[in-house]
Amino acid sequence: MADLKVKVAGVEFNNPLIAASGTFGFGREYSEFYPLSTLGGISCKGITLQARPGNPAPRIAETPSGILNAVGLQNPGVDHFVKEDLPWLKEQNTVIIANIAGNSYDDYCKMAEKLSDTAVDMIELNISCPNVKSGGVQFGTSCESVGAITKAVRKYCKKPLIIKLSPNVTDIVSIAQSAEAEGADAISMINTLTGMRIDINTGRPIIRNNTGGLSGPAVFPVAVRMVYQVAQAVNIPIIGMGGISTWQDAAEMLIAGATALQIGTVLFKDPYAPVKINKGLNEFLDSKGIKSVTELTKTIKPW
Amino acid sequence: MKYDVCNARLIKSKEIAKGIFDFVIECPQLAQKAQAGQFAHIAVPGKTLRRPISICDATDQTLRIVFQIKGEGTQILSETKVGESIDILAPLGHGFTIPKGKKIAFVGGGIGVPPMLYSAKRADNAVAILGFRNKDAVILEEDFKSVCSKVYVATDDGSYGIHGFTTDILKDVIDEVDMVCSCGPTPMLKALAAICKEHNTPCQVSLEERMGCGIGACLVCACKTLDKNGNVEHSHVCKKGPVYNAEEVVW
Numbered sequence A: 001m002a003d004l005k006v007k008v009a010g011v012e013f014n015n016p017l018i019a020a021s022g023t024f025g026f027g028r029e030y031s032e033f034y035p036l037s038t039l040g041g042i043s044c045k046g047i048t049l050q051a052r053p054g055n056p057a058p059r060i061a062e063t064p065s066g067i068l069n070a071v072g073l074q075n076p077g078v079d080h081f082v083k084e085d086l087p088w089l090k091e092q093n094t095v096i097i098a099n100i101a102g103n104s105y106d107d108y109c110k111m112a113e114k115l116s117d118t119a120v121d122m123i124e125l126n127i128s129c130p131n132v133k134s135g136g137v138q139f140g141t142s143c144e145s146v147g148a149i150t151k152a153v154r155k156y157c158k159k160p161l162i163i164k165l166s167p168n169v170t171d172i173v174s175i176a177q178s179a180e181a182e183g184a185d186a187i188s189m190i191n192t193l194t195g196m197r198i199d200i201n202t203g204r205p206i207i208r209n210n211t212g213g214l215s216g217p218a219v220f221p222v223a224v225r226m227v228y229q230v231a232q233a234v235n236i237p238i239i240g241m242g243g244i245s246t247w248q249d250a251a252e253m254l255i256a257g258a259t260a261l262q263i264g265t266v267l268f269k270d271p272y273a274p275v276k277i278n279k280g281l282n283e284f285l286d287s288k289g290i291k292s293v294t295e296l297t298k299t300i301k302p303w
Numbered sequence B: 001m002k003y004d005v006c007n008a009r010l011i012k013s014k015e016i017a018k019g020i021f022d023f024v025i026e027c028p029q030l031a032q033k034a035q036a037g038q039f040a041h042i043a044v045p046g047k048t049l050r051r052p053i054s055i056c057d058a059t060d061q062t063l064r065i066v067f068q069i070k071g072e073g074t075q076i077l078s079e080t081k082v083g084e085s086i087d088i089l090a091p092l093g094h095g096f097t098i099p100k101g102k103k104i105a106f107v108g109g110g111i112g113v114p115p116m117l118y119s120a121k122r123a124d125n126a127v128a129i130l131g132f133r134n135k136d137a138v139i140l141e142e143d144f145k146s147v148c149s150k151v152y153v154a155t156d157d158g159s160y161g162i163h164g165f166t167t168d169i170l171k172d173v174i175d176e177v178d179m180v181c182s183c184g185p186t187p188m189l190k191a192l193a194a195i196c197k198e199h200n201t202p203c204q205v206s207l208e209e210r211m212g213c214g215i216g217a218c219l220v221c222a223c224k225t226l227d228k229n230g231n232v233e234h235s236h237v238c239k240k241g242p243v244y245n246a247e248e249v250v251w
């Protein structure tokens, strides 16, 4: 049995698998299948300062090896999360990450300040949601704005701060460097890639929001490439995600440069994916004679 | 555990009308939990998302589903051979509430007919009103006859049974029933709900929406409904639904 424990920004995870924000709600539904301590951590559904109703349906479309979604940050607001969900989550014996999104610097700072006085273990700044006009992506697409929002939130955030990056940018490496320079403790990547599907009979986009965010196996190679590039350029840990579906994908993402992983879309088809991926990783490490999963991180040998 | 994943064996498969398949699946653990109006979320090889299909009937040992080929997913599912296994997540959602001692009209339109069967079985006095496009699309008539005191079958073109719509028939029988349960195309449900409202008859409707997780975590299957205080909210068809009280739905 290899050791699956990993550490990100001083926070210890029982294993490298974290549920990706927005795919796992606040955990209750999946706790029907297994204790949530099966996961190293949970990144909760993205929350905002005030409750939001989200976009009209349809919010999802299937694509070759993937899905498009445009939920539009439906959530009950930060206060509701702290009062109704967080106490229960904290009893689940897993790392709890609050994922926050907003319209303004002020929104992000207020939420970071509020959450700093709670039991959440880490804060993940979602500046990469492609599905709402004011969901923070305006902060996520240039080095200046990523640097500025990181700096602003850093002042109010007493928890380890993760910046979640959008892949819908020209140069993700320099954006990651800006986040690091302004005090990010870790990077998570990637959020969804903007995409679209159209019903050829009606001429209407399948998703009511017209465009949506692409996730699932279709984005995996893009995510691996981006994690690899960023890992070469920053010294803070990376939480890698985007299409991870099997233990082989998990191993590949770690080798590319990730310290921990998030999984989302795969859960819709196989809620038990975390159990299977952890088991597969463990056997892989044993077969290679590797004692700890941390030894896999960034072992890529580029040509 | 309210629901779980099971690799269940297909023990019976029959094409009961053109492009409509009747499957019986062996999965005792899930079947024993199934309630009328709940659904199963079925994985199909090669597809990223599961397909939601209503539970048509259940025994201690088996679940029965009846589905129509719409696109690739249901096509692939229909090709499953008896003896092969099907990856099913069930039972999901909130089903029909069937009070004791009442006379209930079960109104189904097209592929909305199957989910009414298990519900009709649960009622003390069931009347079925089933609507189809034409004679070739008529399904499950005998099954309903074995559990209902009366079965009305209507076709849009008059090629079988009564020439007309389920709404026409409901208007004739509504004064004899205590409640209406329904599933079918949204315009039909909306019209049924309006008739029930006029007659002050409680009405439950089963809705459809595109789904991801199927259990209430991903929030993609939103529909507009009224909350306890009468405010419009986005609730989730896979968890709060698929069955709603018609008055809750913002049409």
Ligand SMILES: Cc1cc2nc3c(=O)[nH]c(=O)nc-3n(C[C@H](O)[C@H](O)[C@H](O)COP(=O)(O)OP(=O)(O)OC[C@H]3O[C@@H](n4cnc5c(N)ncnc54)[C@H](O)[C@@H]3O)c2cc1C
Pocket (backbone or CB within 6 Å): A061, A062, B039, B049, B050, B051, B052, B053, B054, B055, B066, B067, B068, B069, B070, B071, B072, B073, B074, B075, B111, B114, B115, B207, B208, B209, B210, B211, B242
């Ligand atoms: C609660 C519920 C119960 C249902 N019960 C039945 C049933 O008993 N029998 C039956 O024949 N059909 C039923 N449906 C509809 C069935 O889910 C769709 O026909 C099926 O998903 C189509 O998949 P496809 O791959 O063949 O079509 P495609 O159009 O290729 O599917 C593409 C994507 O859209 C989704 N999708 C397409 N149409 C629908 C739809 N009407 N509702 C929800 N998602 C859709 C698919 O699941 C898939 O993710 C039900 C739907 C819901 C929501």
Ligand SMILES: Cc1cc2nc3c(=O)[nH]c(=O)nc-3n(C[C@H](O)[C@H](O)[C@H](O)COP(=O)(O)O)c2cc1C
Pocket (backbone or CB within 6 Å): A020, A021, A022, A023, A045, A046, A047, A069, A071, A073, A099, A126, A129, A164, A190, A191, A192, A214, A215, A216, A217, A219, A241, A242, A243, A244, A262, A263, A264, A265, A266, B212, B218, B220
């Ligand atoms: C339905 C859905 C909702 C999502 N909601 C959020 C969200 O609220 N906040 C966020 O940062 N990312 C959100 N994401 C993005 C995921 O966290 C993740 O970055 C992305 O899906 C890629 O990983 P995957 O391919 O494993 O799903 C969402 C993704 C999906 C599919």
Ligand code: FES
Pocket (backbone or CB within 6 Å): B210, B211, B212, B213, B214, B215, B216, B217, B218, B219, B220, B221, B236, B237, B238, B239
């Ligand atoms: S399908 Fe995920 S919440 Fe309904």
